[in-house]
Amino acid sequence: MNQDQLKIPHATAKRLPLYYRFLKNLSSSGKQRVSSAELSEAVKVDSATIRRDFSYFGALGKKGYGYNVNYLLSFFRKTLNQDETTTVALIGVGNLGTAFLHYNFTKNNNTKIEVAFDVDESKIGTEIAGVPIYHTNDIESELEKRGIDVAILTVPVGAAQPIADQLERAGVKGILNFTPARLTLSSEIRVHHIDLAVELQSLVYFMKNYS
Numbered sequence: 001m002n003q004d005q006l007k008i009p010h011a012t013a014k015r016l017p018l019y020y021r022f023l024k025n026l027s028s029s030g031k032q033r034v035s036s037a038e039l040s041e042a043v044k045v046d047s048a049t050i051r052r053d054f055s056y057f058g059a060l061g062k063k064g065y066g067y068n069v070n071y072l073l074s075f076f077r078k079t080l081n082q083d084e085t086t087t088v089a090l091i092g093v094g095n096l097g098t099a100f101l102h103y104n105f106t107k108n109n110n111t112k113i114e115v116a117f118d119v120d121e122s123k124i125g126t127e128i129a130g131v132p133i134y135h136t137n138d139i140e141s142e143l144e145k146r147g148i149d150v151a152i153l154t155v156p157v158g159a160a161q162p163i164a165d166q167l168e169r170a171g172v173k174g175i176l177n178f179t180p181a182r183l184t185l186s187s188e189i190r191v192h193h194i195d196l197a198v199e200l201q202s203l204v205y206f207m208k209n210y211s
Ligand SMILES: NC(=O)c1ccc[n+]([C@@H]2O[C@H](COP(=O)([O-])OP(=O)(O)OC[C@H]3O[C@@H](n4cnc5c(N)ncnc54)[C@H](O)[C@@H]3O)[C@@H](O)[C@H]2O)c1
Pocket: 091, 092, 093, 094, 095, 096, 097, 117, 118, 119, 120, 136, 153, 154, 155, 156, 157, 159, 163, 178, 179, 180, 196
């Protein structure tokens, strides 16, 4: 990540994939420009926030013209590393893990699960949706060989910390954690925690209080 990108606020950075996906669709349908009002309607972010976000990218919309779709797309592609595919490892090929392996992430962005790990002997040596499954003993060697530094964690809660420690030793820099475990790792490793129960609770809260 370069210095310019570091200056983008966290909340703005999180909205980038949303903008990127919508602009890509616009571009494929031949649209050259878009207003912040149209964007706002499509991605459900208010237009003042969109204008502020875009000003961080040096994209200043012109009155009566809007934003240049291709300029924004090329900026997002660079920022989100869309020019190269990011390969990812998945640990824990159970209900959730198997669903992710079947889901083709590359449809909307260039991330791809390349390898998976489990401890269940009946799964090891097999493939799901073309992704090979190895024993967790092979995490270090396989990740190093494949140059992977991002992992998705879908193991039972009790296995989360030891597996995360192993991922740290394997040089992983980012973990998308679907388990309820709070992981303790070096501050150099970025952990994003996705807790469906919390998301659902927050949805219900906002429905009740802000609808
Ligand atoms: N299923 C869901 O809808 C859901 C939703 C939100 C969060 N989660 C969380 O995601 C995680 C996985 O859920 P699930 O429903 O897929 O569970 P699951 O029991 O179906 O799958 C867990 C998988 O991890 C493997 N495993 C066990 N110990 C391991 C280890 N030490 N190393 C590597 N693999 C190991 C198991 O063999 C199994 O294949 C859990 O922590 C759960 O709380 C699940």
